[in-house]
Amino acid sequence: MKIFITKTEIKSYLSSLKEQNKSIGFVPTMGALHQGHLSLIKKAQQKNDLVVVSVFVNPTQFDKKEDLINYPKTIENDTKLLKSVSCDVLFLPSVEEIYDNNVTSERFDFDGLEHQMEGEFREGHFDGVGTIVKTLFEIITPNKAYFGEKDFQQLQIIKKMVAKHRLDVKVKGCPIFREEDGLAMSSRNTRLTEAHRNAAPFIYETLKKVRKKFGTNNALELTEWVKNQFKKQPLLDIEYFMIADEKTLKPTKYQESDKKYRAFIAVFAGNIRLIDNISLHKD
Ligand code: AMP
Numbered sequence: 001m002k003i004f005i006t007k008t009e010i011k012s013y014l015s016s017l018k019e020q021n022k023s024i025g026f027v028p029t030m031g032a033l034h035q036g037h038l039s040l041i042k043k044a045q046q047k048n049d050l051v052v053v054s055v056f057v058n059p060t061q062f063d064k065k066e067d068l069i070n071y072p073k074t075i076e077n078d079t080k081l082l083k084s085v086s087c088d089v090l091f092l093p094s095v096e097e098i099y100d101n102n103v104t105s106e107r108f109d110f111d112g113l114e115h116q117m118e119g120e121f122r123e124g125h126f127d128g129v130g131t132i133v134k135t136l137f138e139i140i141t142p143n144k145a146y147f148g149e150k151d152f153q154q155l156q157i158i159k160k161m162v163a164k165h166r167l168d169v170k171v172k173g174c175p176i177f178r179e180e181d182g183l184a185m186s187s188r189n190t191r192l193t194e195a196h197r198n199a200a201p202f203i204y205e206t207l208k209k210v211r212k213k214f215g216t217n218n219a220l221e222l223t224e225w226v227k228n229q230f231k232k233q234p235l236l237d238i239e240y241f242m243i244a245d246e247k248t249l250k251p252t253k254y255q256e257s258d259k260k261y262r263a264f265i266a267v268f269a270g271n272i273r274l275i276d277n278i279s280l281h282k283d
Contacts, residue, residue: 001082001083001086001090001121002089002090002094002112003079003090003092004089004093005097006093008260009138010089010139013122014052014089014140014141017050018141020040022049023046023049024049024052024140024142025043025045025051025142025143026044026051026053026137027040027041027051027054027145028053029053029054030057030187031055031075031078032075032078032187035177035185036150036176036177036186037053038081039174040148040174041082041087046085050127051088051089052088052090052091053082053087053089054079054093054136054140055091055092056091056092056136058098058131059103060104060128060132061105061122061123061125061132063123063124063125067273068163071187072144072187072188072190072191091136105131105199106127106131108126108127108130108161110126110157110160110164112248112250113156114126114157114250115154116244116249116250117153117249118151118154119179120152120240121239121240124156126153129261130157130158130161133158134163134165137169140221143170144169144172145158145171146174147171147173148173148176149173149174149176149277150186150275152173152244152262153249156249158171172179176276182201182204183200183201183203183274184204186274186275188272188273188274189274192269192272193270195235196235196236197269198275199235199269200236200269203267204267206230207263207278210222210225210280211280214261217262218254218255219251219252219253219255220254222263225240227241237267238265238266238267239266239268240264240266241264241266243255243262243264243280244262244264245259246259246281260279262277262278262280264276264277265277
């Protein structure tokens with residue numbers, strides 16, 4: 001596996017491969033890699049000649065300083081994992097390499113996709129995400145880029161950014177990879193206390209029940225129902241739950257039959273914030 005830390009070096013390496021018509025699949029990450037990340041890499045490997053993974057903890061997408069400081073950094077283990085799945089290229093830039101001395105976000109208009117959920121509760125988050133993903137796309141110039149449905153709002157926002165800025169890259173969504181007990185894999189899970197870790201599977205169990213009830217109950221009733229369920233869970237504090245149109249991400253109270261919906265949730269387990277979502281349409 002080749003490892004690059006500067007833009008100049010990775011650009012020059014990839015341009016020589018592009019000249020040979022090799023297709024590049026790209027998986028941006030913030031490191032602390034787990035099987036969820038590896039599932040994206042495996043998907044990228046199936047469809048591209050080579051796969052580039054970036055590990056960069058992007059400061060501009062954190063609204064809370066302590067969250068950025070406490071974000072797990074496990075680069076030795078990440079490198080090992082990437083080698084074990086035969087990743088071709090790791091891009092590991094410093095903050096200075098990406099931002100020079102100007103650690104700020106560009107302002108984006110994602111046609112309203114950015115206002116709810118993560119956008120509402122994490123100020124400036126999606127401007128930070130847009131800034132880093134656009135910058136990385138410019139450096140890597142991938143043919144395809146892979147993002148997890150774990151961050152479904154982020155996935156839709158990246159698709160919107162690519163369409164609006166006419167970027168020449170195909171954005172691919174990948175299913176949520178879960179622990180055996182259903183908890184969505186996340187780099188943050190390692191920071192849970194044992195008690196919170198044991199309580200956390202309740203999140204997905206509740207989402208599965210919502211999926212079952214959707215149709216017989218409307219979105220308004222289900223939102224109330226979920227909030228009541230979490231009142232019985234002293235270790236889990238719900239930040240938001242909503243059922244939204246998959247395309248616009250606008251919350252709904254009463255579902256319409258011709259639209260696809262998804263349920264979204266954010267929960268605090270102690271001071272660790274966990275997010276999850278589930279599709280509500282039955283194919
Ligand atoms: P992160 O390192 O958390 O920024 O995640 C990097 C990419 O991996 C994003 O596209 C995430 O949506 C994706 N990802 C993280 N966790 C999972 C998971 N459990 N299943 C699928 N994709 C995931």
